[in-house]
Amino acid sequence: MNIVILGAPASGKGTQSELLTKRYGLYYLQTGDLSRKLAEKNERLKEIVNSGKLIPQEEMTLYVLDFLKDEKIDLNNILFEGFPRFVSQYEALENFLKIKNSTINLTISIDVSKEEAITRMSARRICTVCKKVYNLITNPPPKDEECGCGGKLVQREDDSPKSIEVRFDYYEKNTKVLIEYLEKREKLVHVNGERPIEEIFNDIVNILDKINGKNNNQN
Ligand SMILES: [Zn+2]
Numbered sequence: 001m002n003i004v005i006l007g008a009p010a011s012g013k014g015t016q017s018e019l020l021t022k023r024y025g026l027y028y029l030q031t032g033d034l035s036r037k038l039a040e041k042n043e044r045l046k047e048i049v050n051s052g053k054l055i056p057q058e059e060m061t062l063y064v065l066d067f068l069k070d071e072k073i074d075l076n077n078i079l080f081e082g083f084p085r086f087v088s089q090y091e092a093l094e095n096f097l098k099i100k101n102s103t104i105n106l107t108i109s110i111d112v113s114k115e116e117a118i119t120r121m122s123a124r125r126i127c128t129v130c131k132k133v134y135n136l137i138t139n140p141p142p143k144d145e146e147c148g149c150g151g152k153l154v155q156r157e158d159d160s161p162k163s164i165e166v167r168f169d170y171y172e173k174n175t176k177v178l179i180e181y182l183e184k185r186e187k188l189v190h191v192n193g194e195r196p197i198e199e200i201f202n203d204i205v206n207i208l209d210k211i212n213g214k215n216n217n218q219n
Pocket residue numbers: 127128129130131132147148149150151
């Protein structure tokens with residue numbers, strides 16, 4: 001099963017992706033990570049990534065497909081997060097997988113409002129010593145404003161409300177076309193992300209188990 005997780009900043013998509021990869025034994029392809037690794041070796045990419053922008057869509061497609069070719073990953077067992085974001089990327093990935101007798105089974109969009117995203121991200125704190133990330137609402141530190149390691153917790157500069165709003169709008173603008181395209185093809189499921197982590201996770205598991213059941217019956 002190959003799935004794509006879409007979600008705005010602070011939608012909880014990272015948390016859900018981690019839970020889902022564990023549950024289904026999927027390979028977690030997080031393109032934020034991949035971008036940062038690429039940026040380490042390339043000044044131009046470093047500038048793009050550090051400014052919070054996306055690597056140009058066709059270029060990113062090449063990096064992801066190269067990565068899939070090189071890493072000997074099971075092409076029937078991947079959770080994609082952060083890619084594809086554009087119709088061109090989705091189609092390129094779908095074509096690549098088709099040649100390998102595989103496909104993208106489903107895309108899940110974890111939806112949150114801009115207001116909720118701002119509230120959540122304003123509550124994020126990072127440890128100045130060990131860099132562990134907390135959230136005062138959803139994942140509070142053991143002590144007020146203090147990390148488990150004893151380090152002081154601070155707010156990251158790009159977690160200011162204005163900067164979150166910019167990132168949220170950027171996400172929406174970029175993925176809107178892909179979301180509409182997948183809705184038309186009935187390849188997308190929306191999940192309400194403004195609920196407890198467990199509830200969202202159970203919803204997604206129910207959806208995926210149904211798909212898995214269907215696939216197994218066909219075999
Ligand atoms: Zn710490």
